Amino acid sequence: MAIKPNTAFLTSYRLYVFAFFLFLAAPLVAAGMFAFNDSLFPSLPWQGFTLDWFFNDTEPKLGMFHDRRLLRGLYYSFVIASFVSLLSVFVGTCNAFLFVRCKFPAKDFFYIMMVLPLVIPGVILGISILLLASNIANGAEEALSLDLDFLRPGIILVVLGQFSFITTITSLVIIARLKKFDESMEEAAFNLGASRVRVLRTITLPYLFPAMAAAGIVAFLVSFENFNTTLFLVGSEAPLTITMYDRMAKVGSTPVLNAVSFFLMVGSALLALVSILVQRDKPQT
Amino acid sequence: MMQNDIKRLSLILLFAPFALWIVLLIILPHLGMFYISVQEKVGPRMYEFGLGNYINFFAEPIYWNTLIRTGSMSLLVTALALLLGFPIAYYIAKIAGNRTRGALFLMCLIPLWVSDLIRAFGWILLLRETGIISSSLQWAGLINTPIEFLYNDATVIVGLVYTVILFMIVPLVSTLDGMDDSMIEAGYNLGGNGPTVLRRIIIPYAMPGIVSGCIVVFMLTAGSYLTPILLGGKNSSWFTEQIYDQFITRYNWEAGAAFGFLLLAFTSLVIWGGLKLSGQTLNSTVARS
Numbered sequence: 172m173a174i175k176p177n178t179a180f181l182t183s184y185r186l187y188v189f190a191f192f193l194f195l196a197a198p199l200v201a202a203g204m205f206a207f208n209d210s211l212f213p214s215l216p217w218q219g220f221t222l223d224w225f226f227n228d229t230e231p232k233l234g235m236f237h238d239r240r241l242l243r244g245l246y247y248s249f250v251i252a253s254f255v256s257l258l259s260v261f262v263g264t265c266n267a268f269l270f271v272r273c274k275f276p277a278k279d280f281f282y283i284m285m286v287l288p289l290v291i292p293g294v295i296l297g298i299s300i301l302l303l304a305s306n307i308a309n310g311a312e313e314a315l316s317l318d319l320d321f322l323r324p325g326i327i328l329v330v331l332g333q334f335s336f337i338t339t340i341t342s343l344v345i346i347a348r349l350k351k352f353d354e355s356m357e358e359a360a361f362n363l364g365a366s367r368v369r370v371l372r373t374i375t376l377p378y379l380f381p382a383m384a385a386a387g388i389v390a391f392l393v394s395f396e397n398f399n400t401t402l403f404l405v406g407s408e409a410p411l412t413i414t415m416y417d418r419m420a421k422v423g424s425t426p427v428l429n430a431v432s433f434f435l436m437v438g439s440a441l442l443a444l445v446s447i448l449v450q451r452d453k454p455q456t
Numbered sequence: 457m458m459q460n461d462i463k464r465l466s467l468i469l470l471f472a473p474f475a476l477w478i479v480l481l482i483i484l485p486h487l488g489m490f491y492i493s494v495q496e497k498v499g500p501r502m503y504e505f506g507l508g509n510y511i512n513f514f515a516e517p518i519y520w521n522t523l524i525r526t527g528s529m530s531l532l533v534t535a536l537a538l539l540l541g542f543p544i545a546y547y548i549a550k551i552a553g554n555r556t557r558g559a560l561f562l563m564c565l566i567p568l569w570v571s572d573l574i575r576a577f578g579w580i581l582l583l584r585e586t587g588i589i590s591s592s593l594q595w596a597g598l599i600n601t602p603i604e605f606l607y608n609d610a611t612v613i614v615g616l617v618y619t620v621i622l623f624m625i626v627p628l629v630s631t632l633d634g635m636d637d638s639m640i641e642a643g644y645n646l647g648g649n650g651p652t653v654l655r656r657i658i659i660p661y662a663m664p665g666i667v668s669g670c671i672v673v674f675m676l677t678a679g680s681y682l683t684p685i686l687l688g689g690k691n692s693s694w695f696t697e698q699i700y701d702q703f704i705t706r707y708n709w710e711a712g713a714a715f716g717f718l719l720l721a722f723t724s725l726v727i728w729g730g731l732k733l734s735g736q737t738l739n740s741t742v743a744r745s
Binding site: 197265273289397415 | 462478492544562565577579675679709738
């Protein structure tokens with residue numbers, strides 16, 4: 172312990188920490204608990220426990236697992252997040268090798284370029300990509316009468332938009348791990364006669380794998396919850412956050428949204444746990 | 457010779473994805489956004505170069521007032537997040553025992569994985585007129601009529617601080633973690649009291665973490681869309697809302713692009729100023745991994 176403060180100070184400090192975590196938990200508990208309230212509105216009084224908001228198949232208490240639009244949103248979110256995490260982990264791994272292993276001119280400048288997407292507001296990433304894509308699509312239509320449908324708002328643009336800043340996150344995670352790698356292990360393998368590809372496949376990539384997996388999970392979660400960038404790029408295939416927002420704006424908050432929130436909270440907590448477990452693999456790291 | 461060729465080839469192969477990503481998804485779109493923002497509509501499908509969209513922005517007080525309001529409220533949120541988050545980060549990094557430390561840090565991270573939408577939704581359920589807090593206060597007999605806590609600036613600030621504070625705590629914990637406890641002890645041994653040690657030793661040491669946290673928090677706040685709208689209601693006057701309005705409601709992409717560019721320029725300016733004031737660089741803070 173660094174400082175040995177008096178007891179009164181320490182007690183009030185602990186109280187503050189406790190109050191802070193209460194503040195962190197309160198809205199999540201509120202969002203989760205009404206999923207189990209047997210009432211048509213997410214508000215007190217408590218009407219008794221029910222699982223209808225998950226499994227009931229008739230109106231007015233249509234559960235989330237029977238709500239077509241919510242399920243479709245969940246599906247699109249899942250597809251988008253999978254593509255985003257695969258792509259961003261691939262480019263992130265390339266970036267890690269580029270910035271940790273290679274020497275090239277203006278490296279510091281390019282490194283800053285790599286970090287930059289993280290400090291551009293999501294809304295702006297969304298609109299700038301929307302503008303460029305539409306301009307190219309319009310240009311192609313006018314000049315060549317080509318119909319480049321994939322440049323219109325839709326899944327591909329959403330994936331690109333999210334990829335544009337999530338790659339920075341995955342790169343930073345993978346770079347951190349590659350920096351800790353002991354290069355003498357590779358040299359030893361070369362001395363034993365292994366080829367470049369084989370060293371990469373049997374030594375370096377397995378070492379990097381926990382970081383790649385963790386980065387992939389982080390990318391998946393960030394993509395799943397993204398709203399700002401997605402908002403401008405979304406077409407008819409709306410992911411879950413957009414579907415939920417629509418529902419909230421049009422119908423108002425209903426307990427089925429609490430059910431989805433609860434489902435997402437449990438899902439993300441489990442994935443986050445997995446990402447921590449894969450990163451904490453062997454004691455040597 | 458052979459070795460050099462392989463090196464060059466792998467450099468090119470590794471550089472290609474990076475370059476494609478940065479050029480196609482970051483640089484070109486922003487150049488394009490700037491280009492569109494200096495187009496003026498002179499007739500149906502007729503455009504001309506000009507600063508009309510920017511002149512409109514400065515001529516209409518409601519636009520630049522919103523930007524200034526967004527900026528100042530974001531600064532307030534950043535300051536509050538630092539003030540509230542620093543003791544928590546210090547507790548996690550320096551005071552908590554080994555076992556509680558990990559648990560507390562994890563508890564800090566859990567809300568990070570839940571979307572803005574659900575967090576704002578939770579606050580709505582707590583704070584609205586028929587919400588949990590209002591009902592509980594009535595039940596306890598403290599108030600007679602329901603109180604509406606939503607749709608004011610204080611609620612927006614609470615919601616924003618809640619949404620971003622984790623991005624303040626995480627970099628703070630990681631910098632404070634690297635600090636040797638003996639530095640603090642030395643400060644006390646040399647006769648410093650609590651506030652002096654905090655001001656002369658702990659804060660200077662934590663500076664990269666503080667600046668990094670502040671940058672990310674400020675950007676996230678100024679660029680946030682959901683929290684101000686859901687908690688602040690229709691007249692929350694957040695600048696991202698203006699951008700959305702120009703793009704989707706009025707379909708005026710030229711003005712929307714100009715607004716987007718202004719938001720980017722404004723936030724970059726604030727961050728540049730902050731970095732200069734604190735004597736840090738982007739490389740020593742956010743990019744530190």
